[in-house]
Amino acid sequence: MLISQAEYARKRGVSRQYVGQMVAKGIIQLVDKKVDVDQADVALAAVRDPARAERRPKHDEAAPVPVPGAGGNQSAAYAPTFTQSSNDLPTLLLKTRIKSEVERAKLLEIKAKVEAGKYVDADDVKLVAFNKARVVRDALMNIPERLAAVLAAETDTQRVHNMLMTELRTALEELSR
Numbered sequence: 001m002l003i004s005q006a007e008y009a010r011k012r013g014v015s016r017q018y019v020g021q022m023v024a025k026g027i028i029q030l031v032d033k034k035v036d037v038d039q040a041d042v043a044l045a046a047v048r049d050p051a052r053a054e055r056r057p058k059h060d061e062a063a064p065v066p067v068p069g070a071g072g073n074q075s076a077a078y079a080p081t082f083t084q085s086s087n088d089l090p091t092l093l094l095k096t097r098i099k100s101e102v103e104r105a106k107l108l109e110i111k112a113k114v115e116a117g118k119y120v121d122a123d124d125v126k127l128v129a130f131n132k133a134r135v136v137r138d139a140l141m142n143i144p145e146r147l148a149a150v151l152a153a154e155t156d157t158q159r160v161h162n163m164l165m166t167e168l169r170t171a172l173e174e175l176s177r
Contacts, residue, residue: 002034011037012044046089132175139171 003011009019019035022028027047028040113119147167154160 001037002031003037005035008035008037008040048090049093136171136175139174140168143167143171 005019005023006016009016012019019028022040022044023030023035027043028035029043030036110119143164147163151160151163154163
């Protein structure tokens with residue numbers, strides 16, 4: 001069905017300027033300077049922001065139309081006056097936006113924890129661990145240099161054992177500081 005841009009705007013409950021903008025962008029195609037209602041409804045449904053509520057017509061077209069096959073039932077289902085696109089693009093866009101917002105929330109949570117000092121940079125941790133391990137290694141490697149002469153003169157095995165344990169314990173306690 002072909003109607004004018006102004007009629008289509010009234011039918012959709014949008015401004016004439018909005019319809020004109022959609023025509024200028026090529027979203028709505030004109031046929032002999034008229035709007036093809038079915039094509040325009042599908043095109044607008046594809047570009048519509050799924051997070052925003054859809055506008056309803058302001059005039060008599062806003063009255064619900066019974067769905068065929070619902071019977072004379074008092075609680076009959078009602079369908080909107082313009083055709084809905086069976087395209088899942090709006091649903092896909094909404095899911096994508098939700099996923100994006102969830103990821104953004106996770107990043108903000110991590111950033112807040114970093115600023116609060118609950119998280120630290122992995123490179124900083126690696127550097128501190130490396131330096132601490134180097135200090136312990138150096139302390140352990142220096143034990144033979146410090147004790148070689150003393151242990152060579154010692155004849156009591158228990159005393160040698162105690163001296164070695166004391167030096168090793170001192171070197172390893174550096175790891176806990």
